[in-house]
Amino acid sequence: MHSTAFQTVVERLTRDQTPRVWSLLISVFGDLAQDQGARISGSLLRHITEQIGIKPEAMRVAIHRLRKDGWIDSERHGRTSVYFLTKWGRAQSASASPRIYTTEQAAEQAWFVMSNPGQPAQTTDTTGVWISSNVLVTSDLPDISQVFVAPLKAETALPHWMTGKICDLSLIRMSGDFASALRDISPYLDASSTFSTLEITVMRVLLVHSWRRIVLKAPVLPDHIFPESWQGTYCRNTATALLARYPKRSLPELEAAVTTKDLNI
């Protein structure tokens, strides 16, 4: 039997999204099994996804897709299967992790970069945002000459038409939805609530998954560049504080907890 607090937390963290199961599983592997040699049993995967309201059939389809796409692989261990990230899957996961788990803003500094309006832009920039065809806002100053560069200080107010280009409305809405979910669950996470090892794991997966969907779509820019309606800073601060408060449990501990549960029920 789960506590009401846990049920409310799960409900609130899943309400605003129809999680794509394969994407959620990537969050599970990323949080629990990113180390080389780490394996997750089918039982543990089933237990976690069940708690989130995912049907066994939907999970099987997602596992099939992730194997086909090269994210994960599996091995038979006697009567059961274990699953693990492929080398490529681990690399993907490792490259995203710093952005997902950091408590810091994505960049310390940003620059306004303008190239000659009469000429097409000569640079491709993967971290910045193009405000117009010749104006880039970036934290990664391009090494090209003949551009006008101005540092964007935190104390400088940016106009709405500029910050409005930094992230689109759907991403702003996602940050608002996640922020209100985090505010809603806060009362249920007070000192009187105790969560089991498996409950903590499910909660972590949901926090990581919700935040990952937002932060990986956001540009690598300092917080002050974002529009006022962006709640990503609150989301990051709150989600990473909760992840620190409910640390990750080891896989052996989780597998043991699942086995005990299976035997009991």
Place this chain on the structure above:
Amino acid sequence: MHSTAFQTVVERLTRDQTPRVWSLLISVFGDLAQDQGARISGSLLRHITEQIGIKPEAMRVAIHRLRKDGWIDSERHGRTSVYFLTKWGRAQSASASPRIYTTEQAAEQAWFVMSNPGQPAQTTDTTGVWISSNVLVTSDLPDISQVFVAPLKAETALPHWMTGKICDLSLIRMSGDFASALRDISPYLDASSTFSTLEITVMRVLLVHSWRRIVLKAPVLPDHIFPESWQGTYCRNTATALLARYPKRSLPELEAAVTTKDLNI
């Protein structure tokens, strides 16, 4: 008889231009007779313009034009006429003088101002320069919201396509021509050359006139905003230093010198 030094100075300061006589006369009145009640005799005007190679007939045409346009007026004094700036002419002259005679750059600070590329510019700016339809470089920060503003510091290199818009090629060429004239006359202005009161006055008029034609066309921006090929800073420093070294003589002193000259010759 004029010294060779004086003749060379006059020749060099007039070589690169066909001075429009009415415009040159505005420089004469501006330098010598800007005060209320100041009057210049026809003899003095004729003497100054003669030295610059202007024919009496051309001077009469110019005087006619300036009277018609409301710049100057005249009075008969016995057998001769005296000329003076009208109230409007004095106001025009007074408003231009600070820019012409200052030893300082036109502005201390400049800003890069960008309005929404999707909307037409909402401001008219008389001191700045439009780099493109929505980008203004100005020393007079517009009091409007929703623009992106970045200070343009002296230590920040600006791209050529931006400084190239600050002043056009003909103005840059004029600054180069005047700068080389100033360099050419420098050896003739050493301690061994002595100039008469009237020679100094002619030299001043030519310096003021050459520099006025340039500085009043240049935008009111700090020196560091101008392109590298701009020689206006050298022109300003050198011309104002010469004006300080050869101070303005009083009109009574000049009129007396002309009378003496007329009687002698």
